[in-house]
Structures are given as structure tokens and as C-alpha cells.
Amino acid sequence: MVPASGGVVLVVDLDAHGPRMPVSSVGGGHQVGVLGVPGEVGGDVRALRDDLQAFLAGIVEASADELGGEALALERRTDTGVGEHPAAVTVAVVQLAHVVAVDDQVVPARGAVPFVRDRDVHGPTMPAACGVETWNEAAAGWLGPSPARRRRRRRPRPDSSRERGPVRWPAMAKAPVLTPQADDFPRWYQDVLAKAELADNGPVRGTMVIRPYGYGLWERMVAEVDARIKDAGAENAYFPLFIPESYLTREAEHVEGFSPELAVVTHAGGKELDEPVVVRPTSETVIGEFMAKWVNSHRDLPLLLNQWANVVRWELRTRIFLRTSEFLWQEGHTAHATEADASAYALRILEDVYRDFMVDVLAMPVLIGRKTKQERFAGATNTLACEAMMGDGKALQMGTSHELGQNFAKVFDINYQSAEGQQETCWTTSWGVSTRMMGGLIMCHGDDKGLVVPPRLASNQVVVLVIKDEDGVGAAAEALVDEIRAEGIRVKLDDRTDTSFGRRATNWELKGVPVRVEVGPRDLVNGEVTIVRRDTGDKRQVGIAGLASDLPGILDGIQADLLAAATARRDARTVTVTTIDEAREAAQTGFARIPWAALGEEGEALLARDAITVRCIQSADGEVPASEDEPGTIAVVARAY
RNA sequence: CUGGCCGUGGCGCAGUUUGGUAGCGCACCGCGUUUGGGACGCGGGGGCCGUGAGUUCAAAUCUCACCGGCCAGACCA
Numbered sequence: 001m002v003p004a005s006g007g008v009v010l011v012v013d014l015d016a017h018g019p020r021m022p023v024s025s026v027g028g029g030h031q032v033g034v035l036g037v038p039g040e041v042g043g044d045v046r047a048l049r050d051d052l053q054a055f056l057a058g059i060v061e062a063s064a065d066e067l068g069g070e071a072l073a074l075e076r077r078t079d080t081g082v083g084e085h086p087a088a089v090t091v092a093v094v095q096l097a098h099v100v101a102v103d104d105q106v107v108p109a110r111g112a113v114p115f116v117r118d119r120d121v122h123g124p125t126m127p128a129a130c131g132v133e134t135w136n137e138a139a140a141g142w143l144g145p146s147p148a149r150r151r152r153r154r155r156p157r158p159d160s161s162r163e164r165g166p167v168r169w170p171a172m173a174k175a176p177v178l179t180p181q182a183d184d185f186p187r188w189y190q191d192v193l194a195k196a197e198l199a200d201n202g203p204v205r206g207t208m209v210i211r212p213y214g215y216g217l218w219e220r221m222v223a224e225v226d227a228r229i230k231d232a233g234a235e236n237a238y239f240p241l242f243i244p245e246s247y248l249t250r251e252a253e254h255v256e257g258f259s260p261e262l263a264v265v266t267h268a269g270g271k272e273l274d275e276p277v278v279v280r281p282t283s284e285t286v287i288g289e290f291m292a293k294w295v296n297s298h299r300d301l302p303l304l305l306n307q308w309a310n311v312v313r314w315e316l317r318t319r320i321f322l323r324t325s326e327f328l329w330q331e332g333h334t335a336h337a338t339e340a341d342a343s344a345y346a347l348r349i350l351e352d353v354y355r356d357f358m359v360d361v362l363a364m365p366v367l368i369g370r371k372t373k374q375e376r377f378a379g380a381t382n383t384l385a386c387e388a389m390m391g392d393g394k395a396l397q398m399g400t401s402h403e404l405g406q407n408f409a410k411v412f413d414i415n416y417q418s419a420e421g422q423q424e425t426c427w428t429t430s431w432g433v434s435t436r437m438m439g440g441l442i443m444c445h446g447d448d449k450g451l452v453v454p455p456r457l458a459s460n461q462v463v464v465l466v467i468k469d470e471d472g473v474g475a476a477a478e479a480l481v482d483e484i485r486a487e488g489i490r491v492k493l494d495d496r497t498d499t500s501f502g503r504r505a506t507n508w509e510l511k512g513v514p515v516r517v518e519v520g521p522r523d524l525v526n527g528e529v530t531i532v533r534r535d536t537g538d539k540r541q542v543g544i545a546g547l548a549s550d551l552p553g554i555l556d557g558i559q560a561d562l563l564a565a566a567t568a569r570r571d572a573r574t575v576t577v578t579t580i581d582e583a584r585e586a587a588q589t590g591f592a593r594i595p596w597a598a599l600g601e602e603g604e605a606l607l608a609r610d611a612i613t614v615r616c617i618q619s620a621d622g623e624v625p626a627s628e629d630e631p632g633t634i635a636v637v638a639r640a641y
Numbered sequence: 642c643u644g645g646c647c648g649u650g651g652c653g654c655a656g657u658u659u660g661g662u663a664g665c666g667c668a669c670c671g672c673g674u675u676u677g678g679g680a681c682g683c684g685g686g687g688g689c690c691g692u693g694a695g696u697u698c699a700a701a702u703c704u705c706a707c708c709g710g711c712c713a714g715a716c717c718a
Contacts, residue, residue, distance in 0.1 A: 177679070186712070194652080205709065260716075282718095316642070316716060323717070377718095385718095397718060434718050468676050502678040509678095520677055530677080611714070 177506060180448045185392040190320075192442055196451045196510045199320050199438075206318035206325030213511060214438065216459035218328065221437055222308065224361050224457070225330060228353040232345075234304035234332055239286050241310070242277040247285035250411040254284065257378020261313040263325075279312040284379065284404070284430055287333040288412035295416050295426060298337055302345065306332040321439035322396070322641050329434035335414055335426040339405070342427035343382070346401045347624060349431045350384045354399040362437070363454040363562040364388045364444050365570055366398055367591075367636055368624055369616025374604055377430075381405035384624060387615040387636065389570045390443035393590040395615045395638040398440050401431035439641070444566055445535075451512030452535055454562050455555035459490060462551060463513045465504060466495040467520030476544065477519040480529070483548035484517075489555070509534060514558050515551065519544075535562055574636075580606055587612040587638050596633045604635075612637055 178191040193199050198214035201207070210218060226236070245264065249255045263279040266272060280286070287305065295303055312326045332349060336342040350368055358366045371383035380402035388398050408414070409426040418424050445452040455461050462484055466477045474495055484491040492513075494504055501518075508516055518530040523541060531547070532539045535558055542550075573590025577583050580603045586592035587607070596617050599607075604614050615636045619625045625633050 184712095190711080201710080257717090311718090313717070317714090319711095327718075329718070375717095400718070432718070436718050497676070500676050500678090500680055502676080502680080504679090505677095506679045518677075522677065 177510065178448060178450060181391055181446075185443075188446075188448075189439075189443060192446055192450055192510070193320055196512065198442070198451070201320065204325070206315060208320045208324045208326075210328075210435070213459075217441070217453065217457065218435060218438060220457050220459050221357075221361075221433075222330070225353065225357050225433060226308070228357055229306050229330070229332065229349075232304075232348060232353055233302075234306040234334065236307060237305050238307050238309070239280075239283050239290070241280055243280050243283070243286050245276045245278050247289065248278060250285065251379050251407055253407070254379035258282070258313070261315060263312045263314055280309070281311055281313045282430070282432075283307065283309070283311075283331055284333065284408050284428075285412070288408045288414060288428070291333070291335050291426070291428070292413045292415070295335055295414055298416050298418050298424075301335060301337045301416060301426065302341060303335040304332070304345075305334065306330060319439075319641075321435055321442070324435070327435045329432050331430060331432040334429045335409065336428070337416065337418070337424065337426065339403075339427045342429050343403055346382070346384060346403045346429040346431065349429075350386065350399070350401040350624065354386050354401070354431075354433060357433075358386055358388070358398055358437075359563065361454065361456045362441055362444070363456075363559055363566060364398070364440065365563060365567040367616060367618065367622070369618040369636065370625055370628070371400075371616060372601070372604060372614045372635075374601070374608075375614060377402045379404060379407050380430075381407065382628070385616055387638075388440050388444060389566075389573065389591060389638075390440070390641065391446060391569075392443070393573050393638075395591065395636075395640040396436070396440045396443065397615070397640065398437055399431070399433040402429060404428045404430060445562055446512070449506075450510035452562070453512035453514060455514045455559045458512075458514055460492040460511075460513045461489050461555055462491040462515045462517060463508050464491060464493050464517045464519060465501070465508070466493070466497055467501050467518055469495065469497050471521040471524065473519050473521055473524055476524055480517065480519065480544060480548065484551060487548050487552055489548075489551055514555060517547070533558060535565075583607065583637050584610055584612060591615070591636050591638045593634050593636055596635045597631075599635045599637070607637055611639055613640055615640060 178195060179187040181188045193214075196213065197211045198217075199211055200209045202209050229236075242265065248258065248262070258281045262281060264276045265279065266276045268277075287307075291303055291305075295301065308328070308330050310326055310328050311331075314325055315323050318324050334342070334345055336345060355366055355368055358364045366386040366388045368384065368386050371377075371385055375385075376383045377400065382403040382405075384401045384403075386398040386400075387395050390396055404427075406425045406427055408428050414426040414428065415423055416426060441453070441457070442451055445454065453459075464477050464481050464484070466473055477493060477495060481491050481493045494508070496504065505516065505518075512534055514534050516532040516534065518532065520530070523529050524544070526541075527544055528541045529544050529547065530539060530541055531554075533554075570591070574593060575582075575586040575590065576593045577586055578594065578598055580594070580599060583592040583594045583599070583603075584607060587610075594603075599614070607613070615638050617625060617633050617635050619630065620632050620634060
């Protein structure tokens with residue numbers, strides 16, 4: 001984008017909102033001028049665009065003629081802001097090789113370009129140079145007369161100004177609501193968080209505010225996961241936010257793993273505390289302390305506890321939902337009489353609670369497997385995990401289940417008397433899923449139109465949209481909503497007809513509601529409504545009678561299709577390799593499967609230099625290996641969040 | 642913590658090089674016309690210019706320090 005030496009870059013900003021940072025956009029210092037155009041879509045912007053296209057084409061021709069065919073690069077970029085923009089920001093950057101002549105006017109260097117009246121090279125300031133009149137006046141000398149345009153401007157606009165000729169630049173044809181994923185995935189993620197009203201940054205660094213729509217999705221996750229945890233026999237309890245610092249220090253590996261990210265309270269009640277208390281980063285220690293009290297006999301085992309709570313880990317780099325200083329989660333803690341029992345329970349949680357929820361409800365085809373020693377939880381003897389692939393091919397750990405061996409039981413004295421009358425030490429587990437799953441949901445199914453929520457998760461599965469309240473549309477929509485609700489579907493009525501249809505339709509798309517039903521007077525006279533699938537965009541007219549009873553099947557279809565699409569994408573981006581170099585290469589775009597025997601801890605360390613980690617180790621059949629040294633296992637490696 | 646970019650109404654950004662009246666688009670409010678894919682006209686409201694010192698007659702603009710955000714790392718759910 002930055003021109004060769006001696007070059008000149010012309011930046012033309014066709015945004016309907018005026019120039020926006022073209023200087024930095026092109027790297028600075030080389031631009032000769034900026035045309036900013038205020039106005040509205042369908043108005044002068046379109047006319048200007050036509051002229052500017054001709055103008056740019058003119059430059060191309062002119063430079064070819066004048067410079068003996070020397071090449072000239074014409075680039076087009078689309079950029080978007082986050083505001084509620086009706087049009088994309090389109091910046092055309094023309095890189096002029098040396099000198100350009102247009103309409104007999106030679107433009108040799110910066111500063112000499114006549115079409116911007118501003119003194120500076122940073123682009124016109126809004127009031128001074130952005131006005132259309134200024135543009136006309138200034139551009140006349142450069143562009144030459146543009147009779148067509150002037151004619152258009154003077155004449156009263158025809159009734160439909162938006163039907164002006166075809167737009168030749170696709171980038172201007174349709175304004176993206178969000179930064180496209182392909183342009184900048186992290187930016188897209190931020191845009192979705194804001195525009196789907198999911199979450200905001202909190203005032204303290206690394207914290208987040210979960211907005212009602214986002215929290216509604218989390219509540220649905222909680223409900224589904226909680227039901228499965230209870231099915232697995234665990235009961236909910238609640239332990240304190242504050243933990244004595246001394247608890248943490250009892251388990252050596254645990255304290256080493258968590259110390260750097262602890263938030264510690266040293267003062268309270270106006271004075272310094274005798275012993276500082278830490279804000280829990282996880283609750284193995286307090287819960288261990290109380291398990292020790294509650295477990296006496298083998299009859300007390302297994303003790304299966306869970307709590308829904310917030311925890312705090314002072315992370316160095318945070319990102320909403322994926323890694324925040326404070327997050328919400330569920331942490332299960334269990335104590336068992338035998339290692340085999342603990343081990344089986346940790347696996348049961350992974351498969352029956354986590355994988356089942358993620359695959360069946362979130363429609364995310366997660367991989368399950370063991371973590372390497374390197375990736376293991378601090379204090380665990382074995383860590384199992386669910387790993388999902390995001391839309392950009394990177395991995396996200398969605399949930400973990402740990403076997404803690406007797407590490408915690410020993411230091412917290414979780415002992416029991418066996419049937420034989422012996423004192424025995426318990427075997428414990430811990431397992432959790434967090435608000436991070438929200439990030440996984442967004443990045444797994446989301447597209448350039450926003451979030452896509454699988455029907456089984458959706459807090460609103462169907463939205464019924466009143467296009468305009470005429471000819472009984474409102475009443476028909478209300479009746480339809482009642483009918484749909486009677487089918488047990490979570491349905492929302494949108495009758496805010498003081499907001500235009502298009503805006504509301506776009507908003508529900510951003511929020512990812514699986515099915516939109518549009519009720520308008522035109523369809524209604526035929527007894528029909530329009531239904532639109534969020535995932536495919538498929539839109540059709542259907543009879544209003546019988547729609548409600550068809551919806552459960554439609555929602556099931558969407559659920560299945562989302563899982564199939566995510567699975568297909570994951571598989572397409574997963575490569576089976578045999579060497580470390582191949583794995584490194586494959587992990588640039590997705591997952592690589594490599595025999596653990598071919599990788600090993602040395603290979604793991606090697607890949608780590610390129611930010612590639614072993615996500616999990618699987619048996620050849622994709623299941624969880626029975627032991628650390630099971631032969632023939634496969635390591636799945638990837639870049640990860 | 643390291644490197645890069647960046648902090649100006651709710652959001653996105655001009656303005657800083659060369660100190661001198663704080664601006665634009667979107668969003669918001671009112672009225673009217675609209676509503677089948679982010680409507681339009683007219684009229685409005687809203688800003689300790691991230692914070693603190695310093696230089697100056699004068700600081701969004703110059704200097705220093707600090708804080709915060711984004712991206713890439715190290716750490717991790």
C-alpha cells in the first residue's frame with residue numbers, strides 16, 4: 001500500500017460519513033490529498049462515486065499513456081466502523097508510479113494537487129473541505145467538468161433516488177454491518193460483542209459486564225449444564241469467595257500455578273489483616289478443607305459437589321469471555337474411595353456432561369482427550385479436556401476435568417475409614433466450564449452477519465416481526481406468537497413498528513435468533529407469513545396455519561445443520577501428519593493430528609516456540625486414552641486462544 | 642511484562658506536525674412523512690479532549706510521568 005519511492009498516493013474516502021484516518025490507513029506521509037464526502041446513501045455519495053470511478057480510470061489510462069505503460073496499482077479497500085453505518089467506508093488508494101497527468105494537468109508531487117484546499121496534507125477538516133460544494137469547486141480543475149453529475153445535482157431528484165445505476169464497486173454495493181471475519185477475525189469478534197449486545201468491558205481492567213442478551217444465553221448454558229451435572233449425581237453447594245492465603249500454599253504445585261494471578265486482600269475494615277485473604281481463583285482448597293470435615297466413613301463416599309460461582313485470576317492479557325480477570329463458572333469437586341472411581345467420574349463428567357452439552361446443545365463438535373504434562377492443571381495428576389475449533393481455525397479449550405490423585409486429599413486430610421476399619425486417603429477430582437463457552441459459541445457459529453445461536457441454546461428461538469401494523473397484522477402476529485409458545489418454543493414478538501423493518505431484521509440477525517417470522521399485510525391477505533433461517537438465510541412464504549406446529553421440526557433441522565457445518569469445517573481444517581514440520585505448517589490454519597510417539601515432549605516444546613500447543617491426546621478412535629502411556633495415541637496440535 | 646498501534650460526546654473518527662472559538666458521521670431527543678432488508682426532512686440535546694504535573698499570555702495540540710484499550714507474544718478456563 002505504501003508507494004515506491006517517489007510515488008504518490010491518492011486516498012479517496014467515499015464513506016458517507018466523511019474522511020476517517022486515511023493517513024494512517026495507508027501508512028502515512030505519502031498521500032497527496034483526501035476527498036471526504038458527507039451525505040447520505042442514495043444521495044450525493046452515489047453521484048460522486050460514479051465520477052470518482054471515472055476519475056480513477058482516467059488516472060490509470062493517463063499514467064499508462066504518459067509514462068509509457070508503466071504499471072500503476074489501483075487498490076480498493078473496504079473498512080468498516082462500528083457505528084450504525086448505512087454504508088461501508090470505502091477507501092480507494094491509487095498508487096501513482098511517478099507523475100500523472102490528467103486532463104492536461106500535470107501533478108508532479110505532493111502539495112501540488114489542486115483538489116483539496118486545505119493547507120495540510122492530513123486531509124481536509126470536516127467543515128472546511130468536506131462539503132460537497134467545496135469538493136465541486138476544488139475538484140473541477142482536477143477532474144474536469146462533470147456535466148452528468150452537475151445535471152443530476154441541479155435537477156430535483158426522481159422519486160426513487162436509490163435506483164440510480166448499477167454500482168460497479170461491489171464493496172459499496174452492500175455495507176457490512178460488522179468487520180468481515182476474513183478481514184480481521186479479532187475485530188469481528190469485538191464487533192459482535194458490541195452489536196449483538198452481549199458484553200462490555202468493565203471499569204476495572206480485564207473485567208466484563210455481561211449484558212442482558214448475553215446473560216440470557218449464559219443462563220441457558222447454566223440450565224443445561226446444571227441439569228446434566230445433577231444427572232451425574234452431584235449436588236450444588238456454595239463456598240466463600242475469600243480463602244485464607246495459607247490454604248493456597250499447602251499444595252506446592254497448586255500454589256505455584258496460581259500465585260502469579262491471585263488477587264489478594266490485605267486490608268479490610270480499615271486496617272491491615274493479620275493473614276491476607278485471597279479471592280478464589282478456584283476452590284479446591286476451601287472445598288478440600290470442608291470435605292475433610294464431612295468425610296469420615298466409606299459410607300460418605302463418593303462426595304459429589306458442585307458450585308456455580310465467580311472466580312478471579314489476574315490474567316496478563318484479557319479478552320471478553322475468553323479470558324477475563326473475573327469470570328463465572330461451575331466448579332465440581334468430588335471425593336472418592338478409590339483411584340478407579342475418581343478416574344471414572346472425571347471421565348463421566350467430561351463425556352456425559354461436557355461433551356454431551358457442547359455437541360447436543362451448542363452444536364459444537366468438540367474433541368476430547370488428555371492434556372500433556374505441560375498443559376496439565378496445577379496440582380492434577382491427569383487433566384481431560386474438550387477442545388473446539390473456532391471459525392479462524394484456532395482452538396479453544398471449552399472445559400476441563402481433572403483427576404487430582406491424592407494431592408489435595410493428603411494436604412487437607414480428606415480421609416475415611418474403610419469397611420475393613422483402616423484409615424484411607426481419598427481420591428479427588430475437580431472439573432469446570434466457564435463463561436468462556438460464550439466466546440466459543442460466538443466464534444464457532446458466528447458469521448459476517450453476527451452471532452448464530454443454535455436453537456436448543458437460544459433464549460429466543462423464534463422472533464415474530466410485525467413489518468407494519470396494518471390490516472390486522474398486529475393481532476395476527478400476537479395470535480401466532482401464542483400459538484408458537486404453546487408448542488413449547490421460546491418466542492419473542494417484535495412489534496416495534498416505530499423502528500424500520502430493515503433495522504429490526506438486521507438486529508435479530510446480529511443476535512443470531514435461529515428463526516425469524518415476518519408478518520406483513522402483503523403476505524397476510526394470502527394467509528401467509530415469511531420465515532427466514534438465520535443459519536442459511538433461506539427465506540420463504542408459508543401458510544400461517546400450521547406454521548407453529550412445523551417450527552419444532554424446523555428448529556431441529558437448524559440444530560442438526562449447525563453441528564454438521566461445524567463438523568465439516570473442523571474436518572476440512574484438520575490434517576493428519578507424521579512430522580513436526582508438517583504439524584507446524586498445518587497448525588497455521590487449523591488442527592494437525594500427529595502420532596504422540598512422533599512428537600513427544602521435545603516436539604511439544606519445539607512447537608511451543610511458534611505458539612502451537614498440544615490441545616489434547618486422543619486414542620486412535622478419537623476417544624480418551626485409558627492411560628498416559630497407551631500406545632498409538634494421537635496428539636492434536638493447534639494455535640489456541 | 643516485551644513489541645506495535647491507539648486514547649477527543651454513547652460508537653467510529655477529524656483536528657496535534659505549525660499552540661489561539663472543539664468538529665464530523667452514526668446513535669440519541671422532538672415533530673412530520675415513512676416501514677417487505679440498517680428510511681427521509683426539519684429542529685434539538687449531549688464533550689473534565691484518559692489522568693497528573695510542567696512550559697506558555699494561551700495547551701486537545703508542546704514536555705515528562707502515570708493509567709487504560711486493541712493486536713502479537715510469555716501465562717492461563
